[in-house]
Amino acid sequence: MVYLTRKAEFAASHYYHNPDFTAEENQRIFGKCNNPNGHGHNYTLEVTVKGEVDPRSGFVVDLRQLKEILHREVLDAMDHRFLNKEVPEFSAQIPTTENLAIAIWQRLVSKLNKAQLHRVRVYETPDLFVDFYGEA
Amino acid sequence: MKAHLTRRYMFSASHRLHSDDMSEAENTVTYGKCNNPYGHGHNYALEVTVSGPVDESTGMVCNLVDLDGFVQREILQRFDLENLNTREEFVRTVPTTENLCTTIYDILQRGFTYAHLDKVRIEETMMNSFEYVGENCVIQ
């Protein structure tokens, strides 16, 4: 089994707000992230796939294909977007780094044919990242 | 759904690697320049990884304010801009980064209750890093 990681970057804005909470609760739990006008991050995404090396190509996965899937499923939808308003997953969920990693996993997992998705890592800033392994 | 969150912190501290159980010659051979009695310092990078189910109402494994607050109070205030050898944690053990790693892990394990502690990772320099996941665990 070999693991391959592809990196991508995207910039997006978001804010944290739960309509079931009172204004005070939202403020207390989410602090400055509760500002409805949003704020932005340069996100770094690392997608790790795993699989056996194909004896003919020497590849775990065709990187060109992986890149295409990444662009189509994730970057086209999220890069330079306001996550709360423009990405359907976040109409009912808060676009935290945790939920972003889960949403990206769900967008990718069914699209990979040969290799298997192992990990989605999302850096919100260089000192904060979330890993999702598809664990229930 | 279960996610793993890693937060990175910086602190600076000095230390001297010296064991009272060793002769002077053995200390010199074992620790080399790090045995200099005046000590020397590092800018340590600390990575704390916690995990748990993502809370549906907040979208979070744990609130960063809680994690940052705990690490600030219990780790950074204890070690940042200190001489590690003078700290009670290293009265009996040598302040290697291995021991620093397990010490910080134990402090978090005992006191941080908002999420499961997965791992403590410390970069001593750009060339050396250390990870501890507790006993009986394997690094993922």
Ligand SMILES: [Zn+2]
């Ligand atoms: Zn943010």
